[in-house]
Amino acid sequence: xxxxSYYVPPTSKWPVxxxxxxxxxxxxxxxxxxxxxxxxxxxxxxxALLTVMGLWFRDVIKESRGxxxxxxxxxxxxxxxxxxIFSEVMFFAAFFGALFYVRTxxxxxxxxxxxxxxxxxxxxxxxxxxxxxxxxxxxAGPREVLSPWQLPLVNTxxxxxxxxxxxxxxxxxxxxxxxxxRNWLLxxxxxxxxxxxxxxxxxxxxxxxxGITLETGIYGxxxxxxxxxxxxxxxxxxxxxxVMLLRILRGHFAAENHFGFEAACWYWHFVDVVWVGLFLFxxxx
Amino acid sequence: MAPKLPLHHPVExxxxxxxxxxxxxxxxxxxxxxxLLTTNHKEIGSLYLIFSLTMFFIGGVFALVVRAELFQPGLxxxxxxxxxxxxxxxxxxxxxxxxxxxFVGLANWMIPLQIGxxxxxxxxxxxxxxxxxxxxxxxxxxxxLMPGGGPNFGWTFYAPLSTTYAPPSTTFFILSLHIAGxxxxxxxxxxxxxxxxxxxxxxxxxxxxxxxxxxxxxxxxLIAVMPVLAGAVTMMLMDINFGTSFFNAAGGGDPVLFQHLxxxxxxxxxxxxxxxxxxxxxxxxxxxxxxxxxxxxxxVYATGAIAILSFMVWAHHMFTVxxxxxxxxxxxxxxxxxxxxxxxxxxxWVATMFRGSISFxxxxxxxxxxxxxxxxxxxSGLMLAISPADFQYHDTYFVVAHFHYVLVPGALFxxxxxxxxxxxxxxxxxxxxxxxxxxxxxxxxxxxxxxxxMHFSGLAGMPRRIPDYALQFADFNLASSLxxxxxxxxxxxxxxxxxxxxxxxxxxxxKAWEGAEDLEWSVPSPAPLHTFEHPPTFRRDENxx
Numbered sequence: 001x002x003x004x005s006y007y008v009p010p011t012s013k014w015p016v017x018x019x020x021x022x023x024x025x026x027x028x029x030x031x032x033x034x035x036x037x038x039x040x041x042x043x044x045x046x047x048a049l050l051t052v053m054g055l056w057f058r059d060v061i062k063e064s065r066g067x068x069x070x071x072x073x074x075x076x077x078x079x080x081x082x083x084x085i086f087s088e089v090m091f092f093a094a095f096f097g098a099l100f101y102v103r104t105x106x107x108x109x110x111x112x113x114x115x116x117x118x119x120x121x122x123x124x125x126x127x128x129x130x131x132x133x134x135x136x137x138x139x140a141g142p143r144e145v146l147s148p149w150q151l152p153l154v155n156t157x158x159x160x161x162x163x164x165x166x167x168x169x170x171x172x173x174x175x176x177x178x179x180x181x182r183n184w185l186l187x188x189x190x191x192x193x194x195x196x197x198x199x200x201x202x203x204x205x206x207x208x209x210x211g212i213t214l215e216t217g218i219y220g221x222x223x224x225x226x227x228x229x230x231x232x233x234x235x236x237x238x239x240x241x242x243v244m245l246l247r248i249l250r251g252h253f254a255a256e257n258h259f260g261f262e263a264a265c266w267y268w269h270f271v272d273v274v275w276v277g278l279f280l281f282x283x284x285x
Numbered sequence: 286m287a288p289k290l291p292l293h294h295p296v297e298x299x300x301x302x303x304x305x306x307x308x309x310x311x312x313x314x315x316x317x318x319x320x321l322l323t324t325n326h327k328e329i330g331s332l333y334l335i336f337s338l339t340m341f342f343i344g345g346v347f348a349l350v351v352r353a354e355l356f357q358p359g360l361x362x363x364x365x366x367x368x369x370x371x372x373x374x375x376x377x378x379x380x381x382x383x384x385x386x387x388f389v390g391l392a393n394w395m396i397p398l399q400i401g402x403x404x405x406x407x408x409x410x411x412x413x414x415x416x417x418x419x420x421x422x423x424x425x426x427x428x429x430l431m432p433g434g435g436p437n438f439g440w441t442f443y444a445p446l447s448t449t450y451a452p453p454s455t456t457f458f459i460l461s462l463h464i465a466g467x468x469x470x471x472x473x474x475x476x477x478x479x480x481x482x483x484x485x486x487x488x489x490x491x492x493x494x495x496x497x498x499x500x501x502x503x504x505x506x507l508i509a510v511m512p513v514l515a516g517a518v519t520m521m522l523m524d525i526n527f528g529t530s531f532f533n534a535a536g537g538g539d540p541v542l543f544q545h546l547x548x549x550x551x552x553x554x555x556x557x558x559x560x561x562x563x564x565x566x567x568x569x570x571x572x573x574x575x576x577x578x579x580x581x582x583x584x585v586y587a588t589g590a591i592a593i594l595s596f597m598v599w600a601h602h603m604f605t606v607x608x609x610x611x612x613x614x615x616x617x618x619x620x621x622x623x624x625x626x627x628x629x630x631x632x633x634w635v636a637t638m639f640r641g642s643i644s645f646x647x648x649x650x651x652x653x654x655x656x657x658x659x660x661x662x663x664x665s666g667l668m669l670a671i672s673p674a675d676f677q678y679h680d681t682y683f684v685v686a687h688f689h690y691v692l693v694p695g696a697l698f699x700x701x702x703x704x705x706x707x708x709x710x711x712x713x714x715x716x717x718x719x720x721x722x723x724x725x726x727x728x729x730x731x732x733x734x735x736x737x738x739m740h741f742s743g744l745a746g747m748p749r750r751i752p753d754y755a756l757q758f759a760d761f762n763l764a765s766s767l768x769x770x771x772x773x774x775x776x777x778x779x780x781x782x783x784x785x786x787x788x789x790x791x792x793x794x795x796k797a798w799e800g801a802e803d804l805e806w807s808v809p810s811p812a813p814l815h816t817f818e819h820p821p822t823f824r825r826d827e828n829x830x
Binding site for chain 2: 006008009010011012013014015016018019020022023026027029030033034056072075076077079080083084086087088089090091092093094095097098101102105106107110114115116119122132135136137138139214215216217218219220221222224225
C-alpha cells in the first residue's frame with residue numbers, strides 16, 4: 001500500500017523509441033521472409049532496440065542508486081518481473097501443448113486409433129511412432145534421433161549446475177561477500193555460454209549427421225522450436241547475468257537491496273526449469 | 286463492503302501538491318512531444334481512448350462495406366476476395382484495436398483514481414504499451430495494400446487457410462499481432478502491479494471498486510493467454526516460411542491443433558472483452574440507483590469463477606470439427622456452467638436497482654441496455670453451448686448475432702456508458718445530455734435492427750463470411766444493413782458530443798453524479814494532471830456491514 005513517496009518518473013523518450021525500434025526490427029524480419037530483402041533493416045532495428053533497452057535500464061539503475069525508490073517501488077518491480085516470467089511460462093506452454101497434443105492425439109488418430117481414427121483413411125500405410133521417423137505424407141522424416149544421454153545430459157548437468165552456482169553467488173551477495181558473488185557469477189555466465197555452445201554443436205550434428213531439420217515433419221518442428229526458443233532465452237539470460245557481473249564489478253547492489261540481481265536469478269531459474277521439462281519430454285520420453 | 290469516500294480526504298492537498306517524484310522534474314514538453322514521451326496515466330489513458338475510437342471507426346467502415354455488399358443478394362459492390370479481407374479486418378481491428386485498448390484506456394484513467402494511487406505502478410512501461418499499438422495497427426492495416434491483399438481468412442485465422450492458402454502479407458499480419466500482444470501483456474502486468482501494490486492505505490482488496498477487481502482478473506487472463514496466441518502465430522510463421530509441420534497433417538501435425546491453440550487463447554479473450562464491462566456496469570448501476578451494489582462479494586467471486594471456467598471451455602468453438610464424444614460433452618457442460626456466475630451478476634444488477642431511487646442519465650441508459658442486451662447474447666450463447674444443436678447453428682449468422690450481442694450492445698455499450706459516466710471527471714464538463722439521449726436511442730435501435738434479424742437468418746441456415754446469399758434471406762439482410770448504417774452514423778454523434786464536452790458545457794463538480802461513491806469522485810473535475818501524490822487515507826463506511 002502507498003507510503004507517500006512513490007516515484008513517478010519524468011517523461012522519457014525510451015518507450016516510444018523502443019516501440020519504433022521493435023517495429024523496425026520485426027518489419028525488417030518480415031521483409032526478409034516475404035520479399036527476400038537483405039537483413040540490414042532488421043539489424044538496424046535490433047541494434048536500436050538493444051540500445052534503447054540499455055539506455056532505459058541505465059535510467060532505472062541511476063534512479064535506484066540515487067535513492068529514489070522505496071520498498072513500494074521494489075514491490076512493483078517484483079510484481080512486474082514475476083508476471084513477466086509467468087507470461088514466458090505460458091509461451092512455452094503453447095509449444096509443450098502442441099507437442100503433447102500431437103503425440104497423444106494427432107498421431108494415434110492418423111494411425112486409426114480411437115474415436116477419430118477415421119483420419120487413417122488419409123494415409124492407410126501410416127504407423128504412429130514417437131519420435132516420428134516417417135511422417136504420413138510426402139514429408140521426409142529424420143534419419144536418426146539424438147540420444148538424450150550424450151550432449152543433452154551434459155547440458156542438463158551444466159544448466160542445473162549453473163542454477164546452483166548462481167544461488168551461491170546470490171547468497172554471497174546477501175552476506176556481503178562480494179568476491180564470492182563475483183567469482184560464482186562468473187562461473188554461472190561461463191556455464192551459460194558453454195550450454196549455448198554445446199547446443200550449437202548439437203544443432204550442427206542434428207542438421208548434418210542426423211538429418212533432423214525444421215522440415216522433417218512434426219518431430220523436427222517441435223524439437224527445434226522448443227529447444228530454439230529455450231536457447232534464445234538462455235542467451236538472453238546469460239546476457240542479463242553478464243550485465244549483473246559488470247554491475248557487481250562496479251560496486252552496484254547492496255546486501256539487502258539488489259532486486260535487479262534477484263530478478264536476473266529468477267529469470268535464470270525459470271530458464272533452467274524449462275530445460276528440465278525439455279530434457280524430459282523432448283529428449284527422454 | 287463497497288468502497289466509500291474517505292471522510293477526511295485531502296483533496297486540496299492532492300490536487301496542488303508537487304511532492305514525491307514530481308518535484309524535481311522540469312516542465313513537461315509541449316505539443317506532440319508531450320504525448321510521445323508522457324508517463325502520466327491520465328494522458329496515456331486518453332491516448333488509448335482516442336486510439337481505440339479511431340480504430341472503432343476504421344473497423345466500422347469495414348463492417349459497413351460488408352453490410353453494403355449484403356444489402357441485397359448477388360455480388361454488387363466488392364469482389365469476394367476483398368469481402369473476405371473486410372470481414373477479417375473488421376474482426377481483427379474491433380477486437381484488438383477498438384475494444385481491448387479502450388478498456389485499457391479506461392483502466393489507465395480510472396484505476397489509479399479509484400484506488401488512490403499517484404499513477405500506474407510502472408509509468409514508462411505504460412507509455413511503451415501504448416506506443417506499440419500504433420506501430421502494430423499501422424502494420425496490420427498496411428497489409429491491405431500489399432500484393433495479394435490483406436488477411437482474408439477470418440479473424441480466427443484457421444490453418445490451413447492462414448498458412449498453406451494465405452496471401453503473402455500473412456507474415457506481416459503475424460508480426461503485427463506479436464507487437465499488439467506484447468503491448469497487451471505489458472499493459473496487463475502494469476495493471477496487476479498497480480492494483481496489488483498501490484492501493485491507498487486502509488483499502489483492502491475487498492474494498493476496491495468492482496472495476497478494479499474485474500480488471501485485475503482480466504489482466505491475469507491476458508498474461509495467461511496472449512503468450513499462447515504468440516506461440517500459435519509463431520507456429521504459423523514457421524509453417525509458412527520455414528517448412529515446419531505444426532498444422533500440416535502430411536508431416537504429422539494437425540490443422541485442428543491450430544484451433545485448440547487459438548481458442549485456448551480465444552475463449553479467455555472474449556472474457557477479457559467483457560469482464561471490464563461488468564466492472565463498469567457495477568459502478569454505474571449503484572450510482573444511478575442511489576444504492577450500494579447488491580452482493581459485492583458474490584460479484585468478485587463470480588468474476589473469479591468466470592475467469593477459471595474460461596480456461597475449460599475453449600473447444601465449444603470446435604464442436605463440429607470432429608472431437609471425441611467425451612470432449613463434446615465435457616466442453617458442453619463446462620460452457621453451460623458459465624451461465625451460473627454470469628447469472629449471479631445479472632441478478633445482482635437487477636437486485637441493486639430493486640427499490641432504488643433510479644434516474645436515467647445517459648450512463649445509466651447505456652448500462653441498463655447493457656444488462657438487457659448482454660443477457661440476450663448470453664442466452665443465445667447457452668443455445669450454442671448445446672453441442673448437438675450447435676451442429677445446426679455452427680458458422681451461421683446465429684453465431685454472428687450471438688457474439689455481436691455480447692460485444693456491441695454488451696462490451697461496446699459498457700464502454701459508451703463509461704465514457705458518459707466519467708467524461709465529467711475527464712473534462713470538467715457534463716456531456717450534452719439531450720444529444721446523449723439521441724445517441725443512446727439511435728444506437729439501441731440501430732444495434733437491434735442490425736443484429737436481431739441475424740438470429741433468424743442464422744437459424745434459417747445463412748452461412749457467415751459469404752458475400753452472396755440465397756433469396757429467402759434478403760429481407761433479414763436488408764434490415765441488418767439499414768440498422769448497421771443507422772448505428773454507424775449515430776456514432777458520429779458520439780464524436781461530436783465528446784468534442785463539445787472537451788471544449789465546454791455545463792461545469793461538473795468533483796462529485797459529478799449524486800449517487801457516486803467511489804474515490805475518483807473526491808478529486809476535482811477535471812481531474813488535475815497529478816492526483817493522490819500523497820495517498821489519501823481510505824475509510825471504510827462502517828454502516829455498510
